[in-house]
Amino acid sequence: TASKIFGVELKDVTREMRSRAKTANFGIIYGISSFGLSERLTIGRKEAKDLIDGYFNSYPGVKKYMDESIRKARETGYVTTMFGRRRYLRDIQSRNQVVRGNAERNAINAPIQGTAADIIKIAMVRIHERLKNEKYSSKMILQVHDELIFEVVPGELDRLQEMVVHEMSDAARLDVPLKVDCGTGRNWLEAH
Numbered sequence: 001t002a003s004k005i006f007g008v009e010l011k012d013v014t015r016e017m018r019s020r021a022k023t024a025n026f027g028i029i030y031g032i033s034s035f036g037l038s039e040r041l042t043i044g045r046k047e048a049k050d051l052i053d054g055y056f057n058s059y060p061g062v063k064k065y066m067d068e069s070i071r072k073a074r075e076t077g078y079v080t081t082m083f084g085r086r087r088y089l090r091d092i093q094s095r096n097q098v099v100r101g102n103a104e105r106n107a108i109n110a111p112i113q114g115t116a117a118d119i120i121k122i123a124m125v126r127i128h129e130r131l132k133n134e135k136y137s138s139k140m141i142l143q144v145h146d147e148l149i150f151e152v153v154p155g156e157l158d159r160l161q162e163m164v165v166h167e168m169s170d171a172a173r174l175d176v177p178l179k180v181d182c183g184t185g186r187n188w189l190e191a192h
């Protein structure tokens with residue numbers, strides 16, 4: 001994304017560019033304005049507008065997805081995740097522009113966030129079953145968004161890492177692979 005937005009070769013993308021592109025990526029999907037993006041990245045409004053325009057030029061399908069999500073939500077009153085869970089949007093027809101705008105952002109974002117939540121829960125159930133069936137002593141102790149935290153007993157680390165990466169990568173069949181990173185450490189900070 002950073003390479004496309006900034007118009008540079010992948011090898012020339014800096015950490016700063018990657019960070020800005022990530023902020024733009026998530027902000028744009030949620031309907032951030034050029035003003036909002038400029039505030040978040042502490043850049044000028046013109047630069048923020050150029051980032052947004054560059055994003056939509058690089059990914060024209062995103063705008064189509066956003067418009068189609070809002071259209072379907074207006075038609076049905078809800079949106080669905082990839083797995084069929086519904087999020088009802090009672091304010092999608094509101095005459096109040098602020099209230100309707102919030103519902104429209106949810107029409108765009110809920111299928112993405114909801115599908116991500118579905119996928120992590122599928123992975124967690126599969127991992128839990130394997131921990132139990134394969135008699136691991138290690139424990140899954142916490143989920144934070146798309147991240148799982150484990151307490152690992154000595155001697156199980158390599159086997160556990162391989163199993164967790166497999167189950168998280170394989171939790172859903174998508175057109176793009178789910179890339180899973182795995183960090184280790186004596187505490188959360190060291191693991192990152």
